[in-house]
Amino acid sequence: xxxxxxxxxxxxxxxxxxxxxxxxxxxxxxxxxxxxxxxxxxxxxxxxxxxxxxxxxxxxxxxxxxxxxxxxxxxxxxxxxxxxxxxxxxxxxxxxxxxxxxxxxx
Ligand SMILES: [Zn+2]
Numbered sequence: 001x002x003x004x005x006x007x008x009x010x011x012x013x014x015x016x017x018x019x020x021x022x023x024x025x026x027x028x029x030x031x032x033x034x035x036x037x038x039x040x041x042x043x044x045x046x047x048x049x050x051x052x053x054x055x056x057x058x059x060x061x062x063x064x065x066x067x068x069x070x071x072x073x074x075x076x077x078x079x080x081x082x083x084x085x086x087x088x089x090x091x092x093x094x095x096x097x098x099x100x101x102x103x104x105x106x
Contacts, residue, residue: 001029006036010043023072
């Protein structure tokens with residue numbers, strides 16, 4: 001995949017409208033091409049970052065973008081993706097907060 005092709009694929013990637021092979025080629029190019037990664041980061045920020053920031057959540061562009069890139073690949077490799085891990089961490093955090101709450105008030 002060359003830069004022109006990768007640039008054209010950015011909107012498709014952001015809308016999750018690529019097949020497995022396209023995503024692999026795309027991620028491979030983004031990994032090796034800083035220009036296209038930056039281009040993708042700008043589009044990604046415009047399409048998703050703004051919404052996340054508006055919700056008042058912290059937004060780490062590089063991290064979110066990596067998660068999106070490798071998350072798209074992982075989807076094809078395993079069902080127990082990164083997101084399962086995130087949900088579990090969140091569940092444990094909530095349990096700890098409840099425990100502290102109960103401890104403080106009982
Ligand atoms: Zn490129």
